[in-house]
Amino acid sequence: xxxxxxxxxxxxxxxxxxxxxxxxxxxxxxxxxxxxxxxxxxxxxxxxxxxxxxxxxxxxxxxxxxxxxxxxxxxxxxxxxxxxxxxxxxxxxxxxxxxxxxxxxxxxxxxxxxxxxxxxxxxxxxxxxxxxxxxxxxxxxxxxxxxxxxxxxxxxxxxxxxxxxxxxxxxxxxxxxxxxxxxxxxxxxxxxxxxxxxxxxxxxxxxxxxxxxxxxxxxxxxxxxxxxxxxxxxxxxxxxxxxxxxxxxxxxxxxxxxxxxxxxxxxxxxxxxxxxxxxxxxxxxxxxxxxxxxxxxxxxxxxxxxxxxxxxxxxxxxxxxxxxxxxxxxxxxxxxxxxxxxxxxxxxxxxxxxxxxxxxxxxxxxxxxxxxxxxxxxxxxxxxxxxxxxxxxxxxxxxxxxxxxxxxxxxxxxxxxxxxxxxxxxxxxxxxxxxxxxxxxxxxxxxxxxxxxxxxxxxxxxxxxxxxxxxxxxxxxxxxxxxxxxxxxxxxxxxxxxxxxxxxxxxxxxxxxxxxxxxxxxxxxxxxxxxxxxxxxxxxxxxxxxxxxxxxxxxxxxxxxxxxxxxxxxxxxxxxxxxxxxxxxxxxxxxxxxxxxxxxxxxxxxxxxxxxxxxxxxxxxxxxxxxxxxxxxxxxxxxxxxxxxxxxxxxxxxxxxxxxxxxxxxxxxxxxxxxxxxxxxxxxxxxxxxxxxxxxxxxxxxxxxxxxxxxxxxxxxxxxxxxxxxxxxxxxxxxxxxxxxxxxxxxxxxxxxxxxxxxxxxxxxxxxxxxxx
Numbered sequence: 164x165x166x167x168x169x170x171x172x173x174x175x176x177x178x179x180x181x182x183x184x185x186x187x188x189x190x191x192x193x194x195x196x197x198x199x200x201x202x203x204x205x206x207x208x209x210x211x212x213x214x215x216x217x218x219x220x221x222x223x224x225x226x227x228x229x230x231x232x233x234x235x236x237x238x239x240x241x242x243x244x245x246x247x248x249x250x251x252x253x254x255x256x257x258x259x260x261x262x263x264x265x266x267x268x269x270x271x272x273x274x275x276x277x278x279x280x281x282x283x284x285x286x287x288x289x290x291x292x293x294x295x296x297x298x299x300x301x302x303x304x305x306x307x308x309x310x311x312x313x314x315x316x317x318x319x320x321x322x323x324x325x326x327x328x329x330x331x332x333x334x335x336x337x338x339x340x341x342x343x344x345x346x347x348x349x350x351x352x353x354x355x356x357x358x359x360x361x362x363x364x365x366x367x368x369x370x371x372x373x374x375x376x377x378x379x380x381x382x383x384x385x386x387x388x389x390x391x392x393x394x395x396x397x398x399x400x401x402x403x404x405x406x407x408x409x410x411x412x413x414x415x416x417x418x419x420x421x422x423x424x425x426x427x428x429x430x431x432x433x434x435x436x437x438x439x440x441x442x443x444x445x446x447x448x449x450x451x452x453x454x455x456x457x458x459x460x461x462x463x464x465x466x467x468x469x470x471x472x473x474x475x476x477x478x479x480x481x482x483x484x485x486x487x488x489x490x491x492x493x494x495x496x497x498x499x500x501x502x503x504x505x506x507x508x509x510x511x512x513x514x515x516x517x518x519x520x521x522x523x524x525x526x527x528x529x530x531x532x533x534x535x536x537x538x539x540x541x542x543x544x545x546x547x548x549x550x551x552x553x554x555x556x557x558x559x560x561x562x563x564x565x566x567x568x569x570x571x572x573x574x575x576x577x578x579x580x581x582x583x584x585x586x587x588x589x590x591x592x593x594x595x596x597x598x599x600x601x602x603x604x605x606x607x608x609x610x611x612x613x614x615x616x617x618x619x620x621x622x623x624x625x626x627x628x629x630x631x632x633x634x635x636x637x638x639x640x641x642x643x644x645x646x647x648x649x650x651x652x653x654x655x656x657x658x659x660x661x662x663x664x665x666x667x668x669x670x671x672x673x674x675x676x677x678x679x680x681x682x683x684x685x686x687x688x689x690x691x692x693x694x695x696x697x698x699x700x701x702x703x704x705x706x707x708x709x710x711x712x713x714x715x716x717x718x719x720x721x722x723x724x725x726x727x728x729x730x731x732x733x734x735x736x737x738x739x740x741x742x743x744x745x746x747x748x749x750x751x752x753x754x755x756x757x758x759x760x761x762x763x764x765x766x767x768x769x770x771x772x773x774x775x776x777x778x779x780x781x782x783x784x785x786x787x788x789x790x791x792x793x794x795x796x797x798x799x800x801x802x803x804x805x806x807x808x809x810x811x812x813x814x815x816x817x818x819x820x821x822x823x824x825x826x827x828x829x830x831x832x833x834x835x836x837x838x839x840x841x842x843x844x845x846x847x848x849x850x851x852x853x854x855x856x857x858x859x860x861x862x863x864x865x866x867x868x869x870x871x872x873x874x875x876x877x878x879x880x881x882x883x884x885x886x887x888x889x890x891x892x893x894x895x896x897x898x899x900x901x902x903x904x905x906x907x908x909x910x911x912x913x914x915x916x917x918x919x920x921x922x923x924x925x926x927x928x929x930x931x932x933x934x935x936x
Contacts, residue, residue: 190402191359192436197361200432202433203271203435204268204281205445206284208263209262211293212260212290212294213288213290218287223269228275235253242254244389245413250481253265253389253417254267254417254421260309260479261478261515262847264479265445269284270425270431293514294306294308296476297453297475297511297513300513308479318511321485321488321509322508322509323488323506323507324507325495325564327504327564327565327566327776330469330501334470337461339462341457341458341536342456342458343911344454345453345531345535348840349842350521351446352407354405354407354408355406356375357441358415358437358445359374359435360375360435363432368427369398370390370397371400372398376411377404377407377411379400379677379681383398386399386416390420397423399677401675404648413480413483414442414445439852440852443856447516448519449527450488451475451518452473452529455474457470458540464541466555469495470506473491473507475509475510476518479517481510482520483518483520484519486520486622487525488508488510488525490620490622493620494530496533497537497613498556499557500557506775516841516848522887523889527892531913534611534612535896535909537551537552538610538611542903549582553579556575557569557785563614563783571877572877573783573785574872577872578787581870583610583789585868586789586805591606595608603795606804609898609903611892611893611894611897615784615786615885616779616782618695618765621769624685625764627762628761629703629761631660631704631761638672640674641656642681643673643696644696645685647692650820655693655697655817658816659704663705664708664711665731670731684699690888694878697883698880699762704761707759710750714750715749718749719735781878782884784884784885785811786889787808788807788897789806790901791805792804794902798917799917801902804865805868806865808829812884815883816880825886826864831894833864834857835891835914836894836913836915837898838858839858839913902915
């Protein structure tokens with residue numbers, strides 16, 4: 164892999180590798196063992212939709228070694244939780260809605276005893292009609308999947324609208340009109356470490372949970388709620404996590420509550436770890452999404468209007484889909500200028516597992532669809548697809564598809580120009596067009612671009628907190644309520660504190676996330692760690708830096724403004740450096756408390772969900788990717804040869820980490836394009852192992868050349884913006900558009916088909932007035 168990533172921060176920090184300073188191997192929750200620990204197992208539904216006619220757990224308690232058995236009745240309010248739709252349960256109540264739904268749980272001395280306990284439970288199901296498609300779900304006669312519809316409209320889980328002007332007359336009058344429907348599949352997170360929790364009951368009636376969750380404070384609040392405990396009696400600690408990608412929220416809230424209840428009943432520690440097949444059946448997926456897109460343009464290609472209808476397969480429970488579908492609604496027409504845009508979104512209950520947060524959070528599917536549409540529209544107009552994007556893409560001073568005015572630096576055109584130049588787009592495009600029609604393979608080159616709102620936006624209050632303390636040995640302890648599950652935020656926070664305090668990074672220790680030591684900062688989602696969490700660390704560090712400046716000035720008998728820094732030392736007018744430790748000791752002699760707590764919050768966002776108008780986000784990031792592919796006529800296999808990627812993320816705080824995020828996002832996008840499809844048949848999952856669900860291997864990942872475009876004015880710390888999620892968004896549509904040039908086949912969804920023996924159709928531009936599809 165090749166990169167020309169340009170570092171834009173403090174040169175002294177260029178060699179930071181982000182390694183955890185704790186020596187030795189990381190201990191994941193599955194590695195943890197404590198004396199007297201019980202093993203937990205969960206009884207899960209084999210049916211996608213059924214009434215629980217009988218559930219008798221008494222026989223399980225008679226099994227030797229079984230110490231506790233639980234059902235929904237062991238929890239407050241039957242274990243009901245969820246936000247923004249409160250429709251989930253720790254264990255199933257009255258009926259099951261998807262294969263893998265938890266029904267009961269057992270804790271025993273050994274795994275064998277726990278399995279014997281599960282097998283002893285008597286459960287009888289009365290099968291109910293299975294809803295396997297969104298069209299079936301919305302039919303008037305469809306059986307109701309939730310016990311009570313949250314919208315009062317059958318299986319409709321939620322809906323969102325966006326209203327920016329009136330596209331109807333513009334689409335009617337447009338000389339060029341494009342219309343198509345795209346289907347995006349479910350995608351499995353496929354994190355290396357499956358879900359798990361270790362619960363330890365405490366002498367005072369409290370419980371401590373070690374859980375590989377993304378958001379410990381939310382987990383604590385839900386566990387306390389369903390256990391009937393005050394929040395101060397539930398402690399959640401996050402060990403190192405082996406991957407998440409958005410997938411360790413609701414499934415971990417269930418797992419943690421199950422382990423905690425078993426532990427409190429048995430009076431002993433309980434560990435619950437999901438097997439791979441269990442995880443794939445029980446965990447939520449990326450939403451399957453249908454996008455019906457209508458675009459209107461002038462004869463010269465200028466985009467005028469868009470009308471988009473999104474239908475989302477929510478699965479059996481809401482989870483994060485109401486929020487992810489809102490983000491999809493805000494991005495469905497892409498990073499282009501329009502005079503008017505309407506988007507209507509419906510998310511629908513089915514018996515296809517359930518769906519929630521996944522990298523890109525709805526924008527991955529929505530942007531893929533519109534990028535395929537834009538590419539085909541450019542082809543119909545006889546225009547180069549990259550130049551067509553440059554003609555219509557957002558620039559500073561433009562309004563987004565929501566009508567939000569961009570009063571920030573916009574690097575989208577710079578990203579498109581960079582991937583154009585580095586890929587030798589014009590030459591390769593011409594070379595691919597000139598290939599012989601009867602060759603065994605054909606190459607193609609394609610492009611896609613994207614924009615992505617930063618932070619939670621209109622989804623909720625967006626804040627973070629941090630604490631910082633200088634210890635007696637002059638080391639520094641830092642905490643944040645936002646967590647690191649592989650994205651490198653602990654390293655970013657360390658760098659920010661070191662930069663602000665003017666100290667070496669080895670002096671700083673970031674504690675593992677713990678609800679008793681870190682302050683609540685909301686969910687660790689939406690790539691908000693660097694901007695929101697980073698600003699909280701900066702603010703907190705500035706408070707302590709001020710105290711140190713006062714102490715140094717007092718020690719050196721000068722004004723704080725006269726101080727300069729020499730490494731970690733302080734230098735006054737007499738030019739004699741004073742070590743950091745001396746300043747710390749003097750601050751203590753002055754009675755100063757060398758600790759601080761800081762909070763940073765994004766300004767209020769005004770979005771009206773009823774009218775579908777307002778400002779959805781406070782700022783945006785942008786990017787573009789070009790993919791070159793080769794397609795075999797004999798096998799139909801598509802091989803990606805190289806990807807060029809550029810992303811506008813402001814200042815880069817942690818260069819190696821940023822590059823790693825780009826590579827990882829592209830690898831996931833490649834899987835989405837070529838091979839990943841979590842399939843259901845009549846509600847039954849068909850891919851419950853990695854032998855059935857194919858993931859990209861190292862040999863599938865091509866050479867990647869990437870860069871980060873520098874733009875100024877971002878409100879993140881030192882001008883940073885977010886990057887972890889959006890770097891995935893452009894990959895799949897860029898590959899699909901390259902596939903189209905190679906084969907002449909325009910796809911309407913993923914993964915790309917294997918079409919053997921195809922004969923490439925020559926693409927002939929239609930006269931614009933006749934280009935209505």
